[in-house]
Amino acid sequence: MNGEYPNRKVLCDIANCAFEVINNLLARDQELARELRSRETSSHQIYREESITVEMATELRKRFPNQVQITLFTPLEETRTGADWYWRIEKAGQAIHARVQAKRVQRTEFGQSDEFGLIDLDGPQLIQLVEAARQPPTELAGLQAWLATYARFDATPPCGMSDLMRCGSHRHQSSCRSHQPSLWIADAKTFASGHSQQLPIRQVIGNSVRLDCVLPCIGEQDGAGPEDKGFVLQSGLGSYEECITAIESNIGLRSKFKGALRIQG
Secondary structure, rough: OOHHHHHHHHHHHHHHHHHHHHHHHHHHHHHHHHHOOOOOOOOOOOOOHHHHHHHHHHHEEEEEEEEEEEEEOOOOOOOOOOEEEEEEEEOEEEEEEEEEEEEEOOOOOOOOOOHEEEEEEEEEHHHHHHHHHHHOOOHOOOOOEEEEEOOOOOOOOOOOOOOOHHHHOOOOOOOOOOOOOEEEEEEEHOOOOOOOEEEEEHHHHOOOEEEEHHHOOOOOOOOHHHHHHOOOEEEEOOOOHHHHHHHOOOOOHHOOOEEEEEOOO
16 A cells, blocks of 8 residues: 555554553553552552543544544443443545453552563453454444553564664654554454453563554555554445444443544544
């Protein structure tokens, strides 16, 4: 596809803005959790996935109003804790969209670095996520199931380039920002099982792609990229507006979604 450099640059900036927001929250969490948590708690963190997602999405909307749109669905009476999100990436007339569950790094002790943390995975919940994506309403055809992980971690993307500006699919005219990668996306099928488990963050990252690889490089044809992990743009999907209407008009579906995030390249 070989998209225009300016489009790659703004998509790279969006990814790094997301990293900046997540990094700040996880750093504050790491610094203050010991002080703010009671002695009786077993938790070593402050911010839940829901808070991180909303903070990230709203900041992206604020900084990139022409490329980012968010929709928060009207909550029903039941609790919305742990509700999924609808994420959509659009580029050059094509799109990829998914039902997303987000997980954040869990620390086993106060002040622990993210690289030594764990990810709590609810196996049956992920199976439900995958099954729901396999049989979506007609308006949501092509829906995928993603696991999004919030953790500060350095890992080489699928192209093998530690310097992204040397990757032909990523490269753009101005240099990248330098925020540490902290949002990783994986096919949820990789982790769906009949039991819950705690996995080392390194194992989860090894099956994921960093956002600053997914956004600028998806749909490009130069070398390995997000496609190697199953992130492929599609033609003929319903529009963002049609998908939002489908979610809002279905009470059962709406109760399972917190919001929607759209990123346009």
